[in-house]
Amino acid sequence: MAGYSMSRDEYLNRLRRIEGQVRGLQRMVSEDTYCIDILTQVSSVSNALRGVAVGLLDEHVRHCVMDAAAAGDDSKVDEATAAIERLLRS
Amino acid sequence: MAGYSMSRDEYLNRLRRIEGQVRGLQRMVSEDTYCIDILTQVSSVSNALRGVAVGLLDEHVRHCVMDAAAAGDDSKVDEATAAIERLLRS
């Protein structure tokens, strides 16, 4: 795996961990955990999601965008940039 | 519920929806869905998480910070600001 890209299993592991963290958030809310502790966990889920997003983007540019480029087609760049913009706003 | 705050049930509903979206992400990765579509879903989970965070912060300032202030204690402000900073970085 080059650069920031991950294997499919690595993505799945990370997403399962994120799912567990989100279930942890539900438990914290149910048990009236102190807000600041819940917010710390929310930040940690956001960071974990960003890691997944960065890996997917790397892979997308490395494969889809470049393969299209090799075929003289740069239409994939607009699409990738739009995805980056959505992430930066989210 | 004042302002951005939510009831406990509303937080739980949102977090269950987020959990479902994260499971959806796992399915998308397993089925080799097109990267850009996965990234769109990641942005949507991030947006949903931000909604939960904003609600929790509102509640925290409205209750914990203000109750402490009424008792002449502003130590909760540092803690709230640190949580906001972590969210802005995440």
Place this chain on the structure above:
Amino acid sequence: MAGYSMSRDEYLNRLRRIEGQVRGLQRMVSEDTYCIDILTQVSSVSNALRGVAVGLLDEHVRHCVMDAAAAGDDSKVDEATAAIERLLRS
């Protein structure tokens, strides 16, 4: 100055430094500097702006929101939460 708050001079110093960085960005664009180096500088301006925002928010909660609260008025909380949400989206 308590917590993350700064003196007016400290805000002005930071903002003047940010202004200098933005002028630096103009020079980099004029001189055809390598994109990645310009982007690194853009991230650095964003980080510096976040520092200013966090300081202002801290101060706002510590003074305006709490003074209003002491007078039994929590209408400032909505306004503060809305500002936090705008920052989180920006």
Place this chain on the structure above:
Amino acid sequence: MAGYSMSRDEYLNRLRRIEGQVRGLQRMVSEDTYCIDILTQVSSVSNALRGVAVGLLDEHVRHCVMDAAAAGDDSKVDEATAAIERLLRS
């Protein structure tokens, strides 16, 4: 200009406008403007900076990354992904 990319003049115009906004922030701080109004302006500067960053990234992928790819070199992808990650954290 394809996609999100801009001409050099457009980048310079945007950066000059951002410089003016940052000077406006200094004026607001000097004149003791209400915190929330300063924060609204900070969010607006952040949004404007993001626009510049997205344009530069688009251009970088469209030209540098793709030219390198055409020459069988994907080392530019790591560099681009690292820049995206810095922006997402900033």
